[in-house]
Amino acid sequence: MLWLVETRSVSPVFVGRADELQTLNDALARAAAGEPQALLLGGEAGVGKTRLVEEFATAAGCVGAVVALGGCVEIGADGLPFAPFSTALRALHRALPDALATAAAGQEEELARLLPEFAEAGPGRHEEEGMARLFELTARLLERVAADRTVVVALEDLHWADASTRHLLAYLFRTLRTGRLVVLATYRSDDIHRRHPLRPLLAELDRLRTVRRLELGRFNRAEVGRQIAGILAAEPAPAQVDEIFERSDGNAFFVEELAVAAHEGCATGLTDSLRDLLLVRVEGMPESAQQVARIVAEGGSTVEHRLLAAVARFAEDDLIEALRAAVHAGILAPAPDGDGYRFRHSLVREAVGDDLLPGERSRLNRRYAEALEADPTLVPAGERVMRLASYWYRAHEAAKALPAVLEASVTARRRHAYSEQLRLLERAMELWDTAPEDIRAALRPVDYTEVYPPPLSERRGGTPSGCDPATAPLRYLDLMAEAAVAGRLCGERERALKITKRALRLLDDDPDPLRAAWFWVQRSRLVQSLARGDGWQELGTAQELVRGLPPSEVHAEVLAMVAGWSMLHEPGPEAVTAAERAVEYARMVGASDIELNARLTLGGLMVDAGDIEAGLAEMYEVRDLVVEQGRTGVLGRSHINLPSSLEGVGRSEEAVGILREGVRRTERAGLLESQGWVWSNLAESLYSLGRWDEAVEAAMKARTTAPAAKPSGGGCFHCAAIQFARGQVTEAARLLAEARASYGTHDPMPQNNLPLARLAVGIAAAEGRLPDARAELDRALDTGFPPGTQRFAWPLLLAAAEAEAGARGLPAAEAGRAEVLQRLFHAAKHLTTDAPIWLAHDKWIRAELHRAEGRDTPDAWSDVVSAFEALERPYDLARVRHRLAEVLLTAGGEDERDRATALLRLAHAVAAHLGARPLTDAVTLLAQRARLPLTPAPDHRTAPTDPADSLGLTTRERDVLRLVSAGRTNRQIAEELFISPKTASVHVSNILAKLGVSGRGEAAAVAHRMGLFPADMTGAPAV
Incomplete structure (x- = not known):
């Protein structure tokens, strides 16, 4: 109005x-x-x-x-x-x-x-x-x-x-x-x-x-003059402009205030303080308008009309007149969006608010709170709880403020506003001792908390009393537990850590093992996230506290955390036992998310222990349940751990399918950190499959998507590995250092440290720093390879064996060589070979060790090549084919030369396709030295017009090969060619046989080398 x-x-x-x-x-x-x-x-x-x-x-x-x-x-x-x-x-x-x-x-x-x-x-x-x-x-x-x-x-x-x-x-x-x-x-x-x-x-x-x-800067004198002219609707006198400009110093709002004051000829124009100017203008209004202004100043940025009427307690006409006077004076203004009022400028509001007496401020807040309690519809529904909590708190009414603040904390939690929840819970803890005992006794943890077990004496079945937790009173420790979790989730980890320390001190005086264990788990998480340690000491304390206690959600969580920690740091039989008990306890108490997480851990541990199919089946079942039931809390991990285990046993193509699905699902659910891990794992599997450009793209996604450091570090590492394989050693070293920094040193994990060491060994060897490569290896061997870390240990041992073999004959490398080779042989001997990829690495390492001693043989390298031909590892296969060709040429027979020629052509095709310059150069140099052509001489009498004809490919097989070269899966090929996935699979198998290659990556490399499918204008394969 x-x-x-x-x-x-x-x-x-x-x-x-x-x-x-x-x-x-x-x-x-x-x-x-x-x-x-x-x-x-x-x-x-x-x-x-x-x-x-x-x-x-x-x-x-x-x-x-x-x-x-x-x-x-x-x-x-x-x-x-x-x-x-x-x-x-x-x-x-x-x-x-x-x-x-x-x-x-x-x-x-x-x-x-x-x-x-x-x-x-x-x-x-x-x-x-x-x-x-x-x-x-x-x-x-x-x-x-x-x-x-x-x-x-x-x-x-x-x-x-x-x-x-x-x-x-x-x-x-x-x-x-x-x-x-x-x-x-x-x-x-x-x-x-x-x-x-x-x-x-x-x-x-x-x-x-x-x-x-x-x-935004202040106005100059000319702009102040134009502003005054606009306000007064007339050109001001130069002296007036000078005075107002000097006093306002070009601040637009103060120009307005001074111009109006001067125009009205009031004494406020003479005041020395601009703040006083604001107050005197307020004091120039009628008393009722001043009173309304004071009420609005304490109500918030905007006060709804009905709420203002309830607090002011004026007759309706009197309130309208008071508001009209305040609006006409330019003190208040109608809210632009809604039926309410606000100060035209916050400076005036602050001046009026600062002028209120302490008792007056408390009284106004009490009236606001009472009005809002009597009629919750006075404010928008989304603001009621928060505003009521604020009004009662500033009214200094602890009996009313404590329940209101707690209810507001629940609302903040529902909105994932954990920073506000933490602040409100800290306010509740501040009010706790001043609130009357009967008010505290009426509060129930089920209404305000969710993360914390009830006291031992009030747990159902915990004592003869058998009290229902729903009737237990809220305790101070409950608030501390909620605050600790809120602090961790909003990033205020230091505050959360202080809260857990205080809680554990309180529990020293009033022991309760289950509650103490819960706080030790929180402390473990905080210590790890603050880079204060690996969190094991805290988890170990929690495990001791729950030992022998009946099954509970806390007990299950402790066991699941212990198993998860062990899987990342020290996998072995004890970790498997902890995971199995966590699953059992979680099922008994109905903690579904804990059970699913523990089953993922258990499945991963089984795979690492060599029970591969059973472990993968367990993880697949969890993945399906998570998707079916829409369990967001486990969604990310189910699409990270399963493909990671698949990659670890050499099933990279299978892993890529799940990871692609994981990217879509985590993006749709907004799980950024999980999505970062998914991208990182996808980069690893694509690298294995020889799809390096796609791997770089995935690694960059990991670096830019994830808010956490470790997924970003994974992306850096995979970029570094590809740069190294492509001969960009300096850039690889820079990215490796960045990855190390992202992982940190406070929480060493084999899954991070061993790959970092492997790449560091390779870079040092490539730069001719064999002592540094050996030092890196010594650090890893001194630490040891816990059971279940073989997937990371095999590549490290291989890199070290290659470094020694590559340095054979260098005088500076002879000192200590025998000891290094012996340590490598001993370490490899104690690693499991239960998966084909691990067995292939075992054979490769032994061949490299023999090469380092100058006694490698064609038979040994043939075994390595055969092992990798059964795997989809085109780059690794190209490398071992190069080694086999090298040793065959040393043998010197004509049959060996023919076989070496075929091997070098295949290796060169893959290396060129991947951009692996060091391997390309090595293959080219070896072929030149042996006077072997890397491309067959054309027979013009019989040469087909189409290069594909020389391969014996049918028209349909050409279509399929074109899509394989473009990186399509069998299902995608089937959809594009309108055939079944099974038929697509048969075509792919026939193509691999006709090309004499073992995997899709090699087939794509051959197609690239022969120029079967020229790129279109965008540089992508023509499809």
Whole structure:
């Protein structure tokens, strides 16, 4: 009803800011061309940030862009989780309901944590990747909405933003890749003191080349003059401009205040303090309007009309008159989106709020809380719980504040706003001792917590009393447990670690083994994530505490954690036993996610122990259950561990299919860290299959997708391995160092350290640093190879054996050679060969050791070649064929020369196809020395017009080979050629036989060498 009331203090003329507005319009144009834009707009309070955003929004709307505005909400010292994003999404929902619904399809329940209009939000359980998943889904939602139209999302007052909002904004700025989207955020720069939580975010965003940061300066004298002329609708006197410019120092808001004060001829124009100017203008209003202003100042950034009426307790007409006076005076303004009021400028609100007396502040907050309790519909449903908690807390009413704060913490957890949950739980702990005993006794852990077992004396069946946990009272330790998990999930690990230490001290005075074990598990996770150790000491303590106790979820989790740790660090029989007991206990207590995770661990341990088929069957069954039941908490791991085990036993093609599926599923679920691991594992399997360009692409995805360091380190390592194989030794060394840094030294794992050592040995040998290669090997051998680490140990031993063989004959290498070879032989002798890939490596290492001693034979190398011909390892097969050709040529017979020629041609074709320059050069040099042609001489009398004819391929087999060369799977070939997968498999087998190769990668290499399928204009194989 007050929308038409205007104030004279706002200039109708937009003054200055031409450069800044042009920058924003340029960003809009680039976004319209499909390049997402991210901008930060800073400036001191009152300098004109909001006015600039309004002008830009108007201009954007005029060219057809959809503009969604959202502002950070301040309630005292509190912020509402994701408030600006919720407001902006709500605006998009109103403007583009169908487009937003289509973009959110399938993820409505998760996205409802930001916008309840989507659906009813999912359960509020803690989830390891819950917040990351929400962030990823939000980013993809905005990209989809902006795919066909230009969208501007403007978020104001970032200096008030809650931690979750800051994290989400940082995520968007880092990951937006497509869409006609502009994300603009404003903040008050003069509020960003040294310890302000926004400062680290600004520093992080400054390092992103995709983010532009604008600083809005003050007006110069000419601009101040134009602003005053707009306000007064008349040209001001030069002396007046000089005075106002000097006093305002060019701050647009203070120019407005001083201009109005001077125009009205009031004494406020003479005050020395601009802050006093703001208060005196308030004091110039009628008393009822002043009272309304004080109430609004304490209510938050915006106060709804009905809530204001309930708190003010004025007669309706009196309230309207008071509001009319405040709006007319330019102190308050109607909220732009809703039936409420806010201060026209936050500086005035802060001045009025600071002028309140402590008792007056408490009384106003109590009235707000009482009004909201009496009628929850006075505020939007999504804000009620948080605002009620804030009002009661600032009213200093512990009896009311404690339950309200706890309820707000549950709401924060449901939204994956773990930073806000942690802050609220810390506030609840602060209130705990001051709240009356009867209030605390009425609280129930089932209402406010989820992560923690009830006290031993109140566990069902724990004592003769047999109390139901649902009736147990909430304890202080329950709050500490929730806070510890929230702190870990939001990244506040130091705070979480302090909480666990305090809890364990409390449990020293009141022992409860199960509760203590639970906290030791949390401490183990925190120690590992903070790089303070490997976490085993803490897990060992937890294991001792639960030993002999009845089955429980905590007991199952401890055993599952111990098994998982052992699988990564010291796999063996004890780890298998722990995994089996974890599965058993989890089943007994109905802890499904723990059971599935423990079964994955058990399956992986069985594979490593040599029970390959049974272990893989267990992991396949878990994968199927996870997909069928939609268990997001285990989804990522099921698509990481299973293909990793398949790769470990040489079944790379099978692993690639699961990993491709894993990429799709983790992306759809927003599981970024898991997706990073999936990409890393995919790079490894593609490397094995000789699909190196695809492997590099997957490795780069691992480096850029995952928020955690270790998946990114995996991507670095696989890039390094490919660069090394292609002869880029310096770049490989750089990437290896980057991978080492990503893995860290606090938590050594064989699955990381052994591959790193293997590549380090190879690089050192390639650079002629044999002592360094030997030192790297010695460190690995001194540490030893625990049972189950053979998949990583075999390649390391091979690299060392190759280094020794390659240095044979060098005088500097002779010293210590016999000892090194003996250690290698002894280490290989004690590794299992249960999988064909391990047996092939065993034969290869023995052949290399014989080569290092100058006594390798064609028979030995023939065995190695035969072993690798049964595997899909084209690069490894090419390397051993080169070695066999080398030893055959040494034998010197004509039959041997013919066989060596065929081997070198195959090896050269694969090496050239992969870009493996060192192998290509070695094969070429050997062929030149032996005077062997690497390509057969053409017979012009019988040469077919089509190179494929010389291979005896049918037309259908040519079609299939073309798709094999393009990297298609049998299923994809079947779909493209309209045949069954079984028929495609038969064609592939026939092709391999006719080409005389053992795998698809070699077949593609032969097709590439012969030029069967020339590339199209994009460089991709013609299909």
